[in-house]
Amino acid sequence: MLACGHALDSHAVPPLATADDGVPIAFEEHGTGVPVLLIAGQATGMHGWGPFARALAEDQRVIAFDHRGIGGSGSGDPASYSTRLFADDALAVLDAAGVSAAHVVGHSMGGRVAQWLAAEHPSRVRRLVLIGTTWSDRAGGPGERRDPAVIADLLSGDRERMLPLFFDAAWAEANPEAVTGFFDRVASRPALRGHFAASRDHDASGALGRIRAETLVIHGTRDALTPVAHARLLAEAIPHSRLLELDARHGLHLDTPAVLEAVAAFLAAP
Structure with a gap:
């Protein structure tokens, strides 16, 4: 197993949902109010939401979970992993x-997962927030593809190489607990490979037009992992959507206060 994560309450045993194929999915919830489901990015545990989740939970019922293969969830067959699964x-x-219906917030691969949830189960999604994501790695032109060196940094598992892709250096230095919560996880190598393949192979281009939920697309203009052109294409393809571009990297939900402000206002709007 790789780098161990940590729980908000190390003595609490998270409740388990049961997936269609019997795999247990660990989740936690905090706060009261309208339900908000947080869907984390590739190979990221539910505790990676850190201060973003805690802030939302002041006014909402926030639910977060570990993807299969991560943290407290079962693994199933990593070869079968997909964003639809x-x-x-x-x-x-x-x-x-x-919960019959919730606001849904997805970051990175979690945004790809959220696209399927909103398109295929529209009655379960109130409002949709997509942060730092795309409908496909193949969307856009050749100049909008990720630099292979960036992918190498992401796959290295080296936090020092990955950190500049996600966070502002000053913020990371001032918030070591949030950085650790984001990067630490319990996962096997097959699960990590399955997550990468699921994210890489995602293509929801044919489904975006079926999304009925009001949607807020948020993206960093300095995002090297997912160039901002992808967000513009995504916002154009989803019927009831708007785009917010910010001077930020890929982990903007944590290090950029304007993201939390925008999400909270969007979810609270009548």
């Missing part, structure tokens, strides 16, 4: 939590 897992979490 992860969306089914998210649906199982909503069912286990007794």
